[in-house]
Amino acid sequence: GVKHVWFNDVQEAEAYALQEDKRGHEIYLAQSSFLTKDSRKQENVQAVRSFWLDIDCGPGKPYDTQGDGAGAVRDFCTRTGLPLPTVVNSGNGLYAHWVLTEDITPSLWRETACLLKSICTATGLYADDSRTSDSASVLRPVGTRNKKKEPKEVRLVAEGKEIPFSDFYESLSKFAKATN
Numbered sequence: 057g058v059k060h061v062w063f064n065d066v067q068e069a070e071a072y073a074l075q076e077d078k079r080g081h082e083i084y085l086a087q088s089s090f091l092t093k094d095s096r097k098q099e100n101v102q103a104v105r106s107f108w109l110d111i112d113c114g115p116g117k118p119y120d121t122q123g124d125g126a127g128a129v130r131d132f133c134t135r136t137g138l139p140l141p142t143v144v145n146s147g148n149g150l151y152a153h154w155v156l157t158e159d160i161t162p163s164l165w166r167e168t169a170c171l172l173k174s175i176c177t178a179t180g181l182y183a184d185d186s187r188t189s190d191s192a193s194v195l196r197p198v199g200t201r202n203k204k205k206e207p208k209e210v211r212l213v214a215e216g217k218e219i220p221f222s223d224f225y226e227s228l229s230k231f232a233k234a235t236n
Contacts (some may be wrong), residue, residue, distance in 0.1 A: 062093045068178065070199070072169055077200040079173030084194035089159070101191045103159035107172055107224065109141075109183035117150075125150045126213070132181045134189050137227040143213040144195075146200040147202020150213070157218045162191050164221075178235060190224075 063069035073083045087108060088101045112118055114167050119125035129152050138198040139154040159228060160168075169189040176183050187193045201207040 110187040147208035
């Protein structure tokens with residue numbers, strides 16, 4: 057079954073994730089902080105400090121290879137004026153993270169995530185819609201293994217720079233206005 061474990065310290069969370077991965081457990085990390093330990097649902101999100109895309113790659117997926125997915129993300133950034141994100145090889149696909157310099161409120165995050173999602177659709181970038189606009193999303197942490205089929209290491213591919221929320225939002229808004 058699913059077990060939620062809460063941490064106040066990043067190093068403690070990382071040590072736990074790596075330990076549980078070695079024990080053979082499937083590990084995911086919430087992308088937001090929460091008001092209470094009562095639930096990992098959107099209505100309990102306290103703050104968010106990044107935006108993310110889950111890019112499916114492989115046979116029968118939107119991108120045949122991770123290289124194709126990475127190229128699509130690069131093209132997306134060029135078209136929208138967004139900086140290159142931090143990219144994580146999730147074992148099969150990719151995660152693209154734009155890490156912010158500051159926390160933002162769940163409502164501001166949701167509004168912006170919906171704009172990001174609509175721009176992905178408009179530009180033809182295939183990202184898992186359910187992840188893009190879900191502030192309670194969980195993704196696989198770097199250093200663990202994706203255990204679907206044969207285990208594959210989740211690893212950092214490229215580290216983007218942190219971006220102020222205002223710059224991220226401005227790039228999306230500018231692109232949206234120019235294309236409408």
